[in-house]
Amino acid sequence: MDWGLLLSSYGSVLTDINVILMTFLGAAGGVIIGAIPGLTATMGVALLVPFSFGMDLIPSIGLLLGVYCGGMYGGSISAILLHTPGTPSAAATVLDGWPMTQKGEAPRALAVAMFASFCGGMIGALCMTFLSPLIAQAALAFGPSEMFMLAVFGLSVIISISGKSIVKGLIAAFFGLIICTFGMDKTSGYIRFIPTNAHFLYEGIPFIPALIGLFAIAEVFSSLEGIARGEKSSAGAVNVKVDRVLPSFKDIKLIAKNVIMGGFIGTFIGAIPGAGGDISAFVSYGVSKSTSKHPEEFGKGTPEGVAAAESANNGCSGGAMIPLLSLGIPGDSVTAILIGAFVMNGITPGPMMYVEKLDIVYAVFAALLLANLCMLIVGCLGIRGFVKLITIDKKILLPSIMIVSLVGAYTINQNIQDVGLAIVFGIIGYLFNKHEIPLSPILLTLILGPMAESNLRRYVQIADGNAISMFTRPITIIFAVLAIISLIYSVYLNKKANKKEETPAEA
Amino acid sequence: MKKLIAILLTVTLVLGVVGLASAEYPKKNIKMLCPWGAGGGTDAVLRALCLSAEKELGKTIVVENKTGGGGLIGHTSIAQAKPDGYTVGMITFELQTYKPQGTGTITWEDYIPLCLINTDAASLTVNKAWAEANKITDVATFVEYCKAHPGEVTIGNSAPASVWHIGAGLFATETGIDVKYVSFEGGAAAVTALAGGHIEAVSVSLAECRSQLDAGNVICLGYMDSARPALYPDIPTFQEQGYDIVYGTWRGLAVPKKTDAAIVTKLEETFKKATEDPAFVEFMNNGMYTIAYKNSAEFSEFLAKNAADVDATMAALGLKK
Incomplete structure (x- = not known):
């Protein structure tokens, strides 16, 4: 590690007004893009890449990283306030963020999400600065069997996010796993379970339209039903007074452990190519719940749940940069686009970058730190405005959410059939809501199901059909053991929590 | 006499309008369909190409990513677009696989191939x-x-x-x-x-x-190219080593069938110049994309041979339905 160079690169980036301006603009844009369902950080970065061609490398990287970090946080705003994750990475934030809003704690939830995002992002950025080559080597050790077991470990979180009834959680999870099998088989190219003219389903159920349907549209349907039954449409006297834009010291103490754990989990999972913010947020949530002193409060609106999810998805952005810079391999969909931005500027990310272009590597680290800082500032400035969203009369809010959702479902592939699909998922989500079947397990399985399937089949192909041989691989064994522990322990916790509820006398 | 004047006037008017139509093309912005996602290789090449082509054309080219179905949706949309010259699309290698694999019925013959832009060898x-x-x-x-x-x-x-x-x-x-x-x-x-x-x-x-x-x-x-890669001159070709294999992916432009011949020629010229633009050339070299321009006729010939080769290899691999 070249400390002199590190310091001078950091100094030159953090004092360059052009870079600061671009990063700030990126972060502000990212927060907005992230908050709108259907517009993801990935999309924001993809659309901005052509604009960055004319710029110098570091300001353009600052702009793109600003969008990336801003988008990661932005997704939590709609997740908390509207029960609609703005990006897939914010799906786990809904679990506790929305109940907090229902309890009238929306400002507190937003502040916690912002603080956790910032800290997670900083942990990711610092890990990237100091541990990059080390983590990158570990990431290379993840082949098909390790990826499969990582997905299985991720799936073990289902019990944690199932709420009261494990059976209902499993209903949702199996529903998700079944619909994962629709579309083209990624090993043989065979088309499964869909009509041959349904081209839009060839690559499987499109994830973003499904997400929008299950959360945003289903929520609109449920609210409409409420209004039809005579509930008041105006929010009335909701407490949206924002006393402070940052969480209180007491809250910070409460969430410190979750934030630190989430930041590291996010960084590590982000560094594994093919696993991104969505998976890390769920895993961090599951781990936080299992290690919490009062796991029964998760899912009912605890700041710890919000902090665990948000710190992990932002830690992920630092993590995903690690294999990008040190191996030239993108860690997630955003970094896959960033790699293009580097190449356009005549720089090939990869191991040689650490040898030949160390100043640029350090400048990128600094830009990521800056991006997180900008995100914090945008968040602090915006929080009072965001909260007002829930005071809007539902007669205006609900149609607006519906329109934004349908447009969002269309934009991702520019395909009208995706809009129909979002509505179908809206109806499914509404029916599941009505029967108290949790929706998050469906999302988790939609993310992890294909990852588990294709990696398992890939491994079986490589190992000539001998799937059992994967248990000779150390990392695979570790994740298998973790999955078993997580599964047994979360069932135990669930039983304990339900028992506690049946005997409320102890309070 | 009146009749004759009327006929003459009509003919001039019609001819004039037709003449104007191609002379004035393009009157509005052109939509460019990309069957693959924003940020990918095809998208990057296409956007860089359009930036250079806009300089020639004097109109904006709006790239729209119509994705899904392994590129099938975007490819189909290009073929089915209104043949007025205002929708152009990028077609890629995968087009050749839909019919043999049984995922779609569309082939290169459903378009007017405009030009080949780039090939990348395996x-x-x-x-x-x-x-x-x-x-x-x-x-x-x-x-x-x-x-x-x-x-x-x-x-x-x-x-x-x-x-x-x-x-x-x-x-x-x-x-x-x-x-x-x-x-x-x-x-x-x-x-x-x-x-x-x-x-x-x-x-x-x-x-x-x-x-x-x-x-x-x-x-x-x-x-698997006929010449060594420019950036890595130490890497030998298959042909040098005695294996006659030249194979890779390709990206080209196409318009819907029935597009006016004058417009096709105009677009062909525009994009030929775009591929020669220094900014585009630099972009392609940085990204290690090989520019391989072929005009409409040569591109059609290339597509016909490529389709037959792909079909035969897919049959040998058991991928053909």
Whole structure:
């Protein structure tokens, strides 16, 4: 590690007004893009890449990283306030963020999400600065069997996010796993379970339209039903007074452990190519719940749940940069686009970058730190405005959410059939809501199901059909053991929590 | 007399309008359909090309990513667009696989091919540690090893029936070796698995192997083009090593059938100039994309031969329905 160079690169980036301006603009844009369902950080970065061609490398990287970090946080705003994750990475934030809003704690939830995002992002950025080559080597050790077991470990979180009834959680999870099998088989190219003219389903159920349907549209349907039954449409006297834009010291103490754990989990999972913010947020949530002193409060609106999810998805952005810079391999969909931005500027990310272009590597680290800082500032400035969203009369809010959702479902592939699909998922989500079947397990399985399937089949192909041989691989064994522990322990916790509820006398 | 004047006037008017129509083209912005997602290789090449073409055309070209269905949706939309010259699209190698694979019915004959923009050859790239341990230094020693160890070597690619899968299949058929084909989520993921030693070889483009190649984690045994890669002149072609295999992916432009011939010519010229624009050339060199311009007639000829080759190899690989 070249400390002199590190310091001078950091100094030159953090004092360059052009870079600061671009990063700030990126972060502000990212927060907005992230908050709108259907517009993801990935999309924001993809659309901005052509604009960055004319710029110098570091300001353009600052702009793109600003969008990336801003988008990661932005997704939590709609997740908390509207029960609609703005990006897939914010799906786990809904679990506790929305109940907090229902309890009238929306400002507190937003502040916690912002603080956790910032800290997670900083942990990711610092890990990237100091541990990059080390983590990158570990990431290379993840082949098909390790990826499969990582997905299985991720799936073990289902019990944690199932709420009261494990059976209902499993209903949702199996529903998700079944619909994962629709579309083209990624090993043989065979088309499964869909009509041959349904081209839009060839690559499987499109994830973003499904997400929008299950959360945003289903929520609109449920609210409409409420209004039809005579509930008041105006929010009335909701407490949206924002006393402070940052969480209180007491809250910070409460969430410190979750934030630190989430930041590291996010960084590590982000560094594994093919696993991104969505998976890390769920895993961090599951781990936080299992290690919490009062796991029964998760899912009912605890700041710890919000902090665990948000710190992990932002830690992920630092993590995903690690294999990008040190191996030239993108860690997630955003970094896959960033790699293009580097190449356009005549720089090939990869191991040689650490040898030949160390100043640029350090400048990128600094830009990521800056991006997180900008995100914090945008968040602090915006929080009072965001909260007002829930005071809007539902007669205006609900149609607006519906329109934004349908447009969002269309934009991702520019395909009208995706809009129909979002509505179908809206109806499914509404029916599941009505029967108290949790929706998050469906999302988790939609993310992890294909990852588990294709990696398992890939491994079986490589190992000539001998799937059992994967248990000779150390990392695979570790994740298998973790999955078993997580599964047994979360069932135990669930039983304990339900028992506690049946005997409320102890309070 | 009046009648005659009327007829004459009408004829002049009609001719005038027709003449104006092509002379004034383009009157409005042009929509460019991309069957692949924003941020990918095809999208990047197309956007850079459009930036250069706009300078020629004097109108904005709006790139729209119409994705899904393994590119099938976008390819279909291009063929079905209004043939007024205001919708152009990028067609890619995958177009040749839909019909043989049975996923779609569309073929290159459903378009008017405008021009070929770029081709990227496949490569045979192997894990360096594995190659050194088994004394593999070129294509011949690789083939020898595969013959001595039938069914053991795994060649990674980007998706089933993808260009690189078929490339590996072509190589195996030509040399008579028995290998395993494993598909990953894109070429980058296959190269990651290769660098980590989870598989022995990949058959993806050289650009996708570049960073690992520079780092010395992998070595390229052969390049499936007729000339050596400009940035890596040390990598020999397959032809040099005695294997007559020239194979790779391609990207070109097409318009819907029935588009006016004058418009086709105009677009053909515009994009020819765009491919010669220094900004575009620099972009392509940086990204290791090979510019391979062919005009409409040459491109059609190329597509016909390519379609037949792909069909035959897919049949040999058992990918054909």
